[in-house]
Amino acid sequence: MAKLRFLVALAAAKLSIVALKITHHNGTNFPGVLALRICPDFIKYIGKPGKVIAVSGTNGKTTTCNMILDALTMDGKQVVNNRMGSNINSGIATSLIQNATLTGKCKLDMGVFEVDERSVLRIFPYLKPDYMLITNLSRDSIMRNGHPEYIQGILTKYIPKETKLVLNADDLICSGVSPENERVYFGIEKMPGDTEKCNNLIQDYQICPKCKHKLAYEYVRYSHIGRAYCPHCGFTAPKYDYAGYNVNLDDMTITIKENCHNGEEASYKLLNDSVYNIYNVVSAVALFRQLGYSREKIQEFFSKMNIVGTRYDIKEVKDKKIHMMLAKDKNAFAGSRVFEYIAQTPGTKEIIIMNSCQDDAVHWSENICWLYDCDFEFLNNDSIENIVVCGPRVKDYRYRLLLAGIPDSKISYTDKEIDAPDQLKYLDNDNIFVLYGTDSITLGYKVAERIERSIK
Amino acid sequence: MRIEVLFPEICNLYGELFNIELIKKSCPDAEITETNLNDEPLCASETPDLIYMGTMSEKSQEMVIEKLSPYKDRISQLIASDAHFLITGNALEIFGEKIEDKDGTIVAGLGMFPFTTKRDMMNRFNSLYLGEFEGNDDLMKIVGFKSQFTHSYWKENAETLAPLFETLRGPGLNPDIKGEGIRVNNFMATYVIGPLLVLNPPFAEYLMSECSGKAEEITFRDAAYDAYDARVSEYSDEHTGFYY
Numbered sequence: 001m002a003k004l005r006f007l008v009a010l011a012a013a014k015l016s017i018v019a020l021k022i023t024h025h026n027g028t029n030f031p032g033v034l035a036l037r038i039c040p041d042f043i044k045y046i047g048k049p050g051k052v053i054a055v056s057g058t059n060g061k062t063t064t065c066n067m068i069l070d071a072l073t074m075d076g077k078q079v080v081n082n083r084m085g086s087n088i089n090s091g092i093a094t095s096l097i098q099n100a101t102l103t104g105k106c107k108l109d110m111g112v113f114e115v116d117e118r119s120v121l122r123i124f125p126y127l128k129p130d131y132m133l134i135t136n137l138s139r140d141s142i143m144r145n146g147h148p149e150y151i152q153g154i155l156t157k158y159i160p161k162e163t164k165l166v167l168n169a170d171d172l173i174c175s176g177v178s179p180e181n182e183r184v185y186f187g188i189e190k191m192p193g194d195t196e197k198c199n200n201l202i203q204d205y206q207i208c209p210k211c212k213h214k215l216a217y218e219y220v221r222y223s224h225i226g227r228a229y230c231p232h233c234g235f236t237a238p239k240y241d242y243a244g245y246n247v248n249l250d251d252m253t254i255t256i257k258e259n260c261h262n263g264e265e266a267s268y269k270l271l272n273d274s275v276y277n278i279y280n281v282v283s284a285v286a287l288f289r290q291l292g293y294s295r296e297k298i299q300e301f302f303s304k305m306n307i308v309g310t311r312y313d314i315k316e317v318k319d320k321k322i323h324m325m326l327a328k329d330k331n332a333f334a335g336s337r338v339f340e341y342i343a344q345t346p347g348t349k350e351i352i353i354m355n356s357c358q359d360d361a362v363h364w365s366e367n368i369c370w371l372y373d374c375d376f377e378f379l380n381n382d383s384i385e386n387i388v389v390c391g392p393r394v395k396d397y398r399y400r401l402l403l404a405g406i407p408d409s410k411i412s413y414t415d416k417e418i419d420a421p422d423q424l425k426y427l428d429n430d431n432i433f434v435l436y437g438t439d440s441i442t443l444g445y446k447v448a449e450r451i452e453r454s455i456k
Numbered sequence: 457m458r459i460e461v462l463f464p465e466i467c468n469l470y471g472e473l474f475n476i477e478l479i480k481k482s483c484p485d486a487e488i489t490e491t492n493l494n495d496e497p498l499c500a501s502e503t504p505d506l507i508y509m510g511t512m513s514e515k516s517q518e519m520v521i522e523k524l525s526p527y528k529d530r531i532s533q534l535i536a537s538d539a540h541f542l543i544t545g546n547a548l549e550i551f552g553e554k555i556e557d558k559d560g561t562i563v564a565g566l567g568m569f570p571f572t573t574k575r576d577m578m579n580r581f582n583s584l585y586l587g588e589f590e591g592n593d594d595l596m597k598i599v600g601f602k603s604q605f606t607h608s609y610w611k612e613n614a615e616t617l618a619p620l621f622e623t624l625r626g627p628g629l630n631p632d633i634k635g636e637g638i639r640v641n642n643f644m645a646t647y648v649i650g651p652l653l654v655l656n657p658p659f660a661e662y663l664m665s666e667c668s669g670k671a672e673e674i675t676f677r678d679a680a681y682d683a684y685d686a687r688v689s690e691y692s693d694e695h696t697g698f699y700y
């Protein structure tokens with residue numbers, strides 16, 4: 001009976017793919033939604049690829065998953081993936097349906113799936129990854145994810161025991177996932193700019209898991225990311241199997257030493273100079289090495305890769321640069337990294353902050369607690385001449401910026417995002433940053449087009 | 457004004473430490489004492505002008521209950537003598553009789569007030585909040601957010617304590633009642649999370665003035681009230697959805 005229901009669901013989903021193609025509605029999760037509605041345990045029955053890699057984590061999972069997919073594609077692999085769909089069960093079901101025969105057998109040997117942290121309970125009972133890479137675990141949407149310890153608990157409960165983990169040793173929340181599973185750790189050794197004391201509002205791992213005394217850090221990069229130890233009982237963060245060091249932002253390279261392979265090392269191209277994207281590269285290298293790729297082959301992958309434009313893009317127009325940056329809405333941790341990056345970027349700067357959640361503005365009102373977890377204080381910087389806040393939460397942004405010590409004279413505001421370019425000063429050699437959220441990418445690009453027209 | 461912040465290393469979710477940051481910025485002479493888990497609480501031997509504790513993880517709740525258990529009588533004494541407490545989010549649950557998880561786990565609370573918390577980690581309850589707080593002579597609107605795995609229920613036949621806020625929209629301590637939070641003398645506890653004082657300048661000014669004994673004003677007052685008035689208006693609009 002269950003098998004019959006699965007076959008009906010598969011047939012209906014396959015037909016829906018045809019219908020969606022005819023009506024030019026590609027890239028939706030509808031086939032998976034339909035299949036799961038007819039057969040709730042659809043993923044249990046559909047054929048899976050021989051080798052499955054899952055990528056999860058609070059930040060960087062899309063970028064890292066894309067890197068892995070790009071590399072495997074370069075290597076000639078045909079990979080089942082959910083790049084064009086969502087990272088919840090319906091998105092994964094859709095990708096499996098798209099690559100299944102009419103009887104439900106998987107046509108491809110390998111699968112790479114970005115997996116939403118909270119969705120593992122609906123996916124992993126049926127899809128068991130051989131490898132799972134977790135980029136980091138930090139605060140995210142308060143409404144969905146609560147707090148990172150909760151997400152760590154969900155992952156630990158649902159990750160299959162046979163899955164080998166690739167974990168961030170610089171993140172004690174991440175490295176503590178599923179302690180019984182086989183694992184390797186990646187991390188980045190002390191970098192210029194690291195401190196011994198956290199200066200961020202979010203500090204989610206302050207006490208020793210063994211003795212509850214306050215942890216200290218050999219170096220802290222931001223929030224709880226760094227190398228922690230307990231001065232009281234001697235607890236230390238896990239040792240790196242893959243240790244990034246010698247980050248060279250002039251050459252855009254990093255060396256990765258493999259402590260799990262007699263300290264052998266190689267240098268790899270960085271795709272972006274932000275710390276979190278450097279972590280993404282180190283994590284992907286660790287995974288590729290676990291998959292058996294040679295260092296030379298991985299170097300070749302990275303030499304040909306780029307980060308997709310919707311995450312970070314830059315355009316030079318006359319003497320000005322327009323930086324397009326995704327600053328995930330309702331995600332203080334990601335927002336702080338973006339603000340820190342902007343503060344460290346040389347030159348004169350103006351910023352349009354337009355990452356209020358558009359969807360929330362329609363259905364209720366955004367929960368803005370995250371503004372007070374997010375380090376707006378980074379924007380209190382002499383090189384930032386003007387900050388334009390806009391959208392439904394404009395008054396909340398203004399008050400937050402004032403509390404961060406930013407003078408009112410440097411804050412401009414307008415209700416509609418599309419009018420934000422009118423508030424810019426277009427200074428000589430200006431760096432204009434447009435920060436948009438996950439549901440305002442298109443709007444962000446429209447704003448950028450208006451900026452470009454104003455400069456021309 | 458002397459403020460004790462209890463366990464900021466673990467009770468710090470959802471931007472709640474900015475409640476204290478706001479007081480620091482508004483009252484530069486405020487003296488803040490941060491008490492860590494391995495410290496003796498200041499309030500064990502002294503009476504700070506305000507004792508604050510914010511939202512924490514579920515594991516942290518157990519650590520805090522264990523830590524505060526020896527001080528239960530002292531806390532009762534402080535409440536009886538009108539000491540000011542501000543307790544936000546699930547820190548409220550510490551003071552109840554027990555926390556019952558849907559998975560069968562039961563965590564004994566400090567047992568200071570007759571209520572039980574019921575927890576369901578697979579369901580998060582999200583809403584906006586609009587209520588009223590009775591200050592010295594006036595009612596003031598309270599706006600904010602709720603995001604929690606729990607609800608709390610008064611024990612049957614027990615004396616129900618006064619709520620901190622009377623709810624106009626959104627749930628109270630649980631969805632069946634309008635009373636939100638607990639107010640016993642100057643002990644104030646609420647499920648409303650996040651930067652409560654930042655979002656509610658009238659309440660912040662009331663609390664700061666009560667604690668310092670003199671009239672206090674919130675920093676960047678105009679901008680704060682501008683955002684507050686807009687939010688009160690938005691939340692009072694029946695067309696604004698209230699549940700996530």
